[in-house]
Amino acid sequence: MKASVFLLILFFTTAFSVAQNSRITGRVIDRATNKALPYAHIMFQDYRLGTSTDEQGMFAFNVADSLKSDVLIFTHVGYEPELLKISDLEKQRLVPMNALTEGLGEVMITPVRHNRSFTYRPDWRFEAVGIGNMNAALYPSTIARYYPKPDKFEAAAFLKEITVYFYATEEQKGLNPKFRIHLYNVDENGLPGKDITQDIVVTKPIGKNKVDVELIDKKIQIPEEGFYIGLEHIFIAENEYFEVKDYYINNELVAEDYRNKRYGPVYKGVFAPEESNFQVYFFEPGGWVDIRTWDITYNNREGKYVMPEFKIKITD
Incomplete structure (x- = not known):
């Protein structure tokens, strides 16, 4: 990335952090089992900013009040993406995700022979x-x-x-x-x-x-x-x-x-x-x-x- 692009990002994130006045916390879980989903990803829909959940599925980040109406996208391997407004997340804290009904990429499984x-x-x-x-x-x-x-x-x-x-x-x-x-x-x-x-x-x-x-x-x-x-x-x-x-x-x-x-x-x-x-x-x-x-x-x-x-x- 060019240095000038980096500095634009730097200035944007600095301004973003100065305006922070709310801390958002929550937990991502499997909707069917209620088990935590570790290392899920959380991204702003309209900004190239994001974070991950920890081993217990917990997350925390700071956000400006002006972005409370923005949408977050939650993703995890083997699960359908989940979209949620930050303002809604403040109320419910738990983010349940649905396992993919079609499964992961399908391949035909045959016996392993170890001949080659x-x-x-x-x-x-x-x-x-x-x-x-x-x-x-x-x-x-x-x-x-x-x-x-x-x-x-x-x-x-x-x-x-x-x-x-x-x-x-x-x-x-x-x-x-x-x-x-x-x-x-x-x-x-x-x-x-x-x-x-x-x-x-x-x-x-x-x-x-x-x-x-x-x-x-x-x-x-x-x-x-x-x-x-x-x-x-x-x-x-x-x-x-x-x-x-x-x-x-x-x-x-x-x-x-x-x-x-x-x-x-x-x-x-x-x-x-x-x-x-x-x-x-x-x-x-x-x-x-x-x-x-x-x-x-x-x-x-x-x-x-x-x-x-x-x-x-x-x-x-």
Whole structure:
């Protein structure tokens, strides 16, 4: 994101916070069971601002009285989105959500045989990059990368294990943040579609630069058209850290030692050239956006774009 865009966001959120005079709290639950829904997302319908529920489904945020009539959108994997006015939320506090009656993305399940195997390996020949909160930590978001079903599997292929890599920074030392892995099918436009598995929330080990996520027990069958792996940040207190840096516009210092709240983890990826089978998308409140449309390249990286890297083990 350009520095000027960042500063517009900074000024907007600063003005927004100055006008705060009400604290909104509540809890998101499953309508049928009354059980808490941890790590659900809450977004303003008309603003790119949002947060997440904690492990007990609780949430809290400050809002200006002038926005009391605005609508919030509540989302969670496997549930129908719920829309609610802030003024109504002040009265009821509980936000029940309905499980999807059609289920997650449907795939045909067949027995796992383990006769064949294939591994997608990370390509570290390109320059490494940390993938953090690319939206200035204004709302929870997801970055997703496409992988085709390997040609060697004429019949069923299953995800056995995914390794997620992390980019170490001084600010994150001692942090073991939670994050969500999405596995999407491919929609009619070639974009990430429906989740093809239940909720996958993972905790990054302290001091480790990767985590292996075993998936074979979930029996996730890869669709014929391939799949997307998505990495989502969760905006909860235990994921918070602060980044201090200077900001420039046209080589002029406009903000010195500015302290930004961020949410871990920072994933590890590469600056990859466009010709390297590039299909990476970033989720904004309005939908999926090709990451190549973001002006996040700089210096000598023209024609290169941020791409998350994984190791993916597949079996039949």
